[in-house]
Amino acid sequence: MIAGRTATRSAGSTRMIPHKVPDVRHVGEPRLTAGLDRTRRLDYSAHRALHPEPPRYSVETLVSMAEAVDLRGRGGAAFPFARKLNAVATSAAKKKAQVAVVVNATEGEPASAKDKMLLLRVPHLVIDGALLAADALDAVEVVIGVAEGHAAHNSILAAVEERGLSDYIRVFALPERFVTGEGGSVINGISGREAIPRGRGGRTSDSGLRGLPTLLSNAETFAQLAMLAELGPTGYAEAGSPDEPGTVLLTVGGSAMRPAVVETPTGVPLATVLDLCGAMVGDGVLVGGYHGRWLTPVNAASVPVSRKSLADVGGVLGAGIVLPLGGETCPLGETVRVTSYLAAQSAGQCGPCRLGLPDVAYALKDLLDGGGTVEAVRWAATGVRGRGACSHPDGTSRFVLSALDTFTEDISEHLLNGTCGRPVYGLLPVPDDDNSNEHLVIDWSRCQGHGLCAKILPQMVKLDAHGYPVISDIPISGAHSQRARRAIEMCPALALRIEER
Incomplete structure (x- = not known):
């Protein structure tokens, strides 16, 4: 595949960074996770023994195949992949422009591990899918965006070098933040700008990497495309529900005794997945991640795994994150912990x-x-x-x-x-913020109730009935660090300071 490409060594070492490899479980016959019961990671030869090299397809054929199984993006938005692929091809033809393909594997959601698992354990499946799309679109470049400092970065680098495609596939490390996972943030980051969203205007299919029409989708989407090419639409649809054929990857955490990335056909009861991971529901189950929704215990016990079924009970499949709470934590x-992190x-x-x-x-x-x-x-x-x-x-x-x-x-x-009597165990994972241990505090021997701090930093400081400040004990976020320090400098009584806890 990609005839005529020669290898040049990627910048940076491919030495594996020590990191916990996500456990993998499956309901039914595994597809994306095939072979992982026998090995930690599939190198190229082991990958090819399980997955033959896919044929080259025209963009029209790929669009038709994706439409036949209603392949959707697996990053959270569930946008139809066929429409995205067709939009890029149409834009390129109209502009007579070259095309780029970008794999979003940054996975900014702290509760998600499925894309990191793919890059760590079956990286060649993701590459197969990316090359299928790149061949069909005659793309000039493939870029894979990953989270910096994670072993997945070195794993995918090693896979690219193993295939001799380092001059064609570029691996780019981006800051591991929640908003980095947004598509516009990935395009900004790999373009050398700050990795923040580009706003609501414009489409990547018209203008993405270097202003080129760009096919942007997440790692699981490209892995699913590779499976679709291997099995064909009929074989692909043999698993899952008729309306949403295939399998999905779910990151199951929270109260689960055996947290794992689970591959399951759609239509399987969510309760089956939770039982597989030894998870008690307790007060509810968060589905779709930190931009998702909570399911009540009753709905969690009966709902099948699919976009439509979850939506029917007020949930969302999103990026496939499943976080049961159990009954011990508040x-x-x-x-509150997650909302403070998101803020x-x-x-x-x-x-x-x-x-x-x-x-x-x-x-x-x-x-x-x-x-x-x-x-x-x-x-x-x-x-x-x-x-x-x-x-x-x-x-x-x-x-x-x-x-x-x-x-x-x-x-x-x-x-x-004033309390429910239960502690907060932190079952919903939240990474430590750089300033997460910094708190704004008042020296009451100095405070004279001027109230200026509440005007400068109204998000953290309120005034009581007597005009004296009441300060939230939520840690100072990066967004408010500058204002907090300004409030300290501007306090007429020099009554404010920052303490670490």
Whole structure:
């Protein structure tokens, strides 16, 4: 494949960075994860023993095959792959332009591991899919965006070099942040700009990498494309439900005793997947990740795994993240932790994200402490929706509003008693922020109630009935670090300081 390409060594070492390799489980016959019960990682020869080299297809044939099985993007948005492929081809023909192919394997969601698993354990399957699309589109370059500092980076580099394609496939490491996983952030990052969303305007299929029409999709999507080419539409549709054929990768964590990336056919009950991982549902199950929604225990016990079935009960498949809570941790406390993290992950490009999300986190923390109201949280979360430069405020709002609707009993306990009596175990993974241990504190021997701090930093400082500041104990996020320091400098009584906890 890619005739005439010769190898040149990629920049950087391919020495494997020590990192936990995600456990893999499967329901039914494995496809993407075939062979992983016998080996940690499939090198090129082991990969070819399981997956013959796919034939070359025209773009029209690939579009037809993807349409036949309704192949969707697996990064969260579930956009039809055939439409995306056709849009790139049409744009290139209209502009008489070259084409680029970009694999988004950055996986900014801290609770997701499926794409990292693919790059770590079956990297050649992802490369096969990317080359299928690149051949069909006659692309001039393939770029794979990965999270920096992760072993997946070196694994995919090694796979590219093993195939002698280092001059054609470029592997680019990007900062491991939540918003980095957004498609526009990936294009910005590999183009040498800051890896933040490009906003809501414009389509990558028209203008992406270097202004070229660009096919951008996530790692699992390209791996699924490789399986589609191997099995054909009929064989591909032998697994899964008739409306959504094939398998999906789910990252199951939370209260699971055996957390894993699970490959399952669509249509299988979610309860089967949870049982496989030894997971107790407890108060609910988060599906779709930190931009997803919560399922009640009743719905989690009965819903099949598919986009439509989850949507019918108020859930979302998204990037395939499944996080049951169990019954030991405080669900409202877990929601506060994640919302505070999401507020800190703002790209800082617009007010609803930079200012509105910390307001949501503050209102939730107030609720956790037994103060505030559900209405205040709902107002703050609704206020950011549909107004951001990217989808981050929308997704965070969806997550919070879903928690309010799902954890009504726990919230009532907090409002009545100031606590539900359960600790917060941190079952929902949140990476440590650079400033996550920094808190704004008041020296009460100095404070004179000027109130200037509340005007400079209203997202973290409120005034009580007497005009004295009440400071949230949510850690100072990167988005508010500069304002917090300004508040310290501007305080007439020099009563503010930052402490590490």
